[in-house]
Amino acid sequence: MSTVEDFTHFPLQAWEKVKSKVKRAVVFMDDGCAEALHWSGGAAAFLEAGARNIKQFSSFEACSVNEPKAVFVVSTLLKGRTVDIIKDIISVSHFQYCVVFTSVPHSAHLLANKVTAEMDGNPVFEQFEEKLCEWMGNMNYTAEVMYAPVLFAPISQQLIVTPALAHLFPLLSPDLVTINAKRPEKKKFASLNDVDMHSLPLELQIQVKSLVSALNFMFEITATREETFAVGPMSRVITGELANHTQAKNRRKTALNKASIIFVDRTMDLTGAVGHHGDNLVEKVLTVLKLLPGHVTDVQVDILELTNLQRTPHSQNILAPGCLAQNQSSTARSLWEVMLTSKHKEAVMEVRRHLVEAASKEKLPVKMSMGRVTPEQLCSYVKLFRSSREALESHCGVLQLGLATAQTLRHPSLARWDACLAFERLLLQTLGDSDFPAVLRQLLPLMNPRGGEDSSSSGVRFREDECGPDELILLLIYLYSLADEAQRTGRDAEEEEELEKLERELIGALTLVITQETELSPLLQKLTGERKVSAIKSVIAPFAKLALRRC
Incomplete structure (x- = not known):
C-alpha cells in the first residue's frame, strides 16, 4: 500500500516539471497556483531552482531588457482574459523565451474549442506556442506550452486541498432548472441524480476535467488503482469522469497499490462547514x-x-x-x-x-x-x-x-464564536421536540442591528458577543440544513402560511441588520455583489421595512 508520505509529497513532485524551466527566468503566477506553491515550498523553492523573480500574473507587470526569459503558471484555460494578460506582459517586455504552464489539461482545451474528436498531440498548445512567438516579435524565438497539475496544496500530512478549484460546488435545485431550460421537453431531467457530465455548463465541465486529470496524476505518482464511491449528484459525475479517463484505464492495469476513494458532495453536510464546533x-x-x-x-x-x-x-x-x-x-x-x-x-x-x-x-x-x-x-x-x-x-x-x-x-469576534456555538447546541436540543416554525422563531430575537437601533447615530458600541450578519446567515444555513430533523407535523394551509410569514419577517429583519452595518464583510460582498453598504442601503432597506410591516 502507498504510505501517507507518498500522498503528502506528490504535490511537490507536480512542481518539479515547472521548476526545471525557471532557471534565469522571471515567473508570473496567478492566485490559484501561487497558493498551491505557498504550501509546497513557497517562493524559496523557485528562487533556489534559479528563478530571477516571481511576479503577480497581471497586465500591469513587465520585465526589463536584461530579462529575456519568462515562465507563466496559470490555473485557467488559455483563452479570454488569461490570453490577454499574457499578451500584455509580453508586449511590453523583451522576451526571447517563453514557457506557459496551465493546470487545465489539453482535453479541456479541446472541449472549450468545441472539438469532440480525439486528436494526436496537443494542437491547441502548439497553436498557442505560435502566438507566443508572434507576440515576442520573432518566430525563431522559443515558446513552450504544457500541462502541469499544480492544483494541490498539502496543508498537512492528513489534508490536501485544491485552492484553484475553491469555487467548484455541488449542483443545487436552481441548477437543475437552468440545465433543463436548454433541453427539449422529452429530455428534461427529473432530478439532479440524472444529470450527466455532458449536460453541465461548459465552465463546470472544464473544472471537473481539471480535477479529474489532477487526481489521475496523483494516482499515477503513487502507483494506485482506485476504487471510487460517490455520495451526491456532483460526486457521481466526477467519479464517472474519472472511471472513463483514458490515461486512468492504462494506469489501473499496472498499479501496484489499491485505495478506496470516497467523493462526498459538500451539500450533504453543510452543518460541518458552517457550524462552530469549538474544540479546534x-x-x-x-x-x-x-x-x-x-x-x-x-x-x-x-x-x-x-x-x-x-x-x-x-x-x-x-x-x-x-x-x-x-x-x-x-x-x-x-x-x-x-x-x-x-x-x-x-x-x-x-x-x-x-x-x-x-x-x-x-x-x-x-x-x-x-x-x-x-x-x-x-x-x-x-x-x-x-x-x-x-x-x-x-x-x-x-x-x-x-x-x-x-x-x-484575544480577537473580539471569539466571543461571538462562543455565542454561536451555544446557540447551535440549543437549536439541536430543540429540533427533536418542536416543529420547524417553532425552532425558526428562536432566531428572531437575534435579528437586531448590533448595538441597538440607533447605534450608528449615538455611537453606542455593540457587545462583543452580539451576532453580526455573517453569523446570522451561518445560523440560518445551519438550521435549514437540519430542517428534516425537526418534529414532523401534518402541516395544513394555515401552518404553511404561518411559516411563510415567519420567513418574510426573518428576511426583513436580516436585511435591516445588513443595511445598518458600517462596512460589508467579504461574505456580504460576495452575496450582494457590492463593496459598500451605501450601494445596497437605498435599494433593499425599503423592501425590508415593507416585509416587516406585512408581518
Missing part, C-alpha cells in the same frame, strides 16, 4: 483572522510584535504579514500538525511549550508559567526574540504560529 484551534484561527490577499486557505499574521516598531494606523502597511504555512522548519511543521489535529486546550499548551523551548535553546531570559495559557503570556515569549536576529530567523516559523494563536485568543 486552527478552525478558530482560520475563522477570526483575515485571509491573505488572493488566498482561501491561509491567513494574515500580524508580526509587529517581532519588531520594535510602535503600533500606529500606518504600521500595518510597513510589514508584510506572517502566515500559517511554514515549509522550511520541521519544528514549526510538527507544531502545525498538533494545532490542526489536537483539541483546543492541548494545542494552545503545545504552542506555549514550543515557544518556551525555543527561547531556552537561544538562552533568552524566559520564565515558564503554569496554569491557563493567555495571549499576553504568548506575546511576552515572542517579544524575547526581538533582541537576537539569529534567534528570530531560526525560529520564525514557530513564532508566527505563536502569534497567530495569541491574536486568535
Whole structure:
C-alpha cells in the first residue's frame, strides 16, 4: 500500500516539471497556483531552482531588457482574459523565451474549442506556442506550452486541498432548472441524480476535467488503482469522469497499490462547514483572522510584535504579514500538525511549550508559567526574540504560529464564536421536540442591528458577543440544513402560511441588520455583489421595512 508520505509529497513532485524551466527566468503566477506553491515550498523553492523573480500574473507587470526569459503558471484555460494578460506582459517586455504552464489539461482545451474528436498531440498548445512567438516579435524565438497539475496544496500530512478549484460546488435545485431550460421537453431531467457530465455548463465541465486529470496524476505518482464511491449528484459525475479517463484505464492495469476513494458532495453536510464546533484551534484561527490577499486557505499574521516598531494606523502597511504555512522548519511543521489535529486546550499548551523551548535553546531570559495559557503570556515569549536576529530567523516559523494563536485568543469576534456555538447546541436540543416554525422563531430575537437601533447615530458600541450578519446567515444555513430533523407535523394551509410569514419577517429583519452595518464583510460582498453598504442601503432597506410591516 502507498504510505501517507507518498500522498503528502506528490504535490511537490507536480512542481518539479515547472521548476526545471525557471532557471534565469522571471515567473508570473496567478492566485490559484501561487497558493498551491505557498504550501509546497513557497517562493524559496523557485528562487533556489534559479528563478530571477516571481511576479503577480497581471497586465500591469513587465520585465526589463536584461530579462529575456519568462515562465507563466496559470490555473485557467488559455483563452479570454488569461490570453490577454499574457499578451500584455509580453508586449511590453523583451522576451526571447517563453514557457506557459496551465493546470487545465489539453482535453479541456479541446472541449472549450468545441472539438469532440480525439486528436494526436496537443494542437491547441502548439497553436498557442505560435502566438507566443508572434507576440515576442520573432518566430525563431522559443515558446513552450504544457500541462502541469499544480492544483494541490498539502496543508498537512492528513489534508490536501485544491485552492484553484475553491469555487467548484455541488449542483443545487436552481441548477437543475437552468440545465433543463436548454433541453427539449422529452429530455428534461427529473432530478439532479440524472444529470450527466455532458449536460453541465461548459465552465463546470472544464473544472471537473481539471480535477479529474489532477487526481489521475496523483494516482499515477503513487502507483494506485482506485476504487471510487460517490455520495451526491456532483460526486457521481466526477467519479464517472474519472472511471472513463483514458490515461486512468492504462494506469489501473499496472498499479501496484489499491485505495478506496470516497467523493462526498459538500451539500450533504453543510452543518460541518458552517457550524462552530469549538474544540479546534486552527478552525478558530482560520475563522477570526483575515485571509491573505488572493488566498482561501491561509491567513494574515500580524508580526509587529517581532519588531520594535510602535503600533500606529500606518504600521500595518510597513510589514508584510506572517502566515500559517511554514515549509522550511520541521519544528514549526510538527507544531502545525498538533494545532490542526489536537483539541483546543492541548494545542494552545503545545504552542506555549514550543515557544518556551525555543527561547531556552537561544538562552533568552524566559520564565515558564503554569496554569491557563493567555495571549499576553504568548506575546511576552515572542517579544524575547526581538533582541537576537539569529534567534528570530531560526525560529520564525514557530513564532508566527505563536502569534497567530495569541491574536486568535484575544480577537473580539471569539466571543461571538462562543455565542454561536451555544446557540447551535440549543437549536439541536430543540429540533427533536418542536416543529420547524417553532425552532425558526428562536432566531428572531437575534435579528437586531448590533448595538441597538440607533447605534450608528449615538455611537453606542455593540457587545462583543452580539451576532453580526455573517453569523446570522451561518445560523440560518445551519438550521435549514437540519430542517428534516425537526418534529414532523401534518402541516395544513394555515401552518404553511404561518411559516411563510415567519420567513418574510426573518428576511426583513436580516436585511435591516445588513443595511445598518458600517462596512460589508467579504461574505456580504460576495452575496450582494457590492463593496459598500451605501450601494445596497437605498435599494433593499425599503423592501425590508415593507416585509416587516406585512408581518
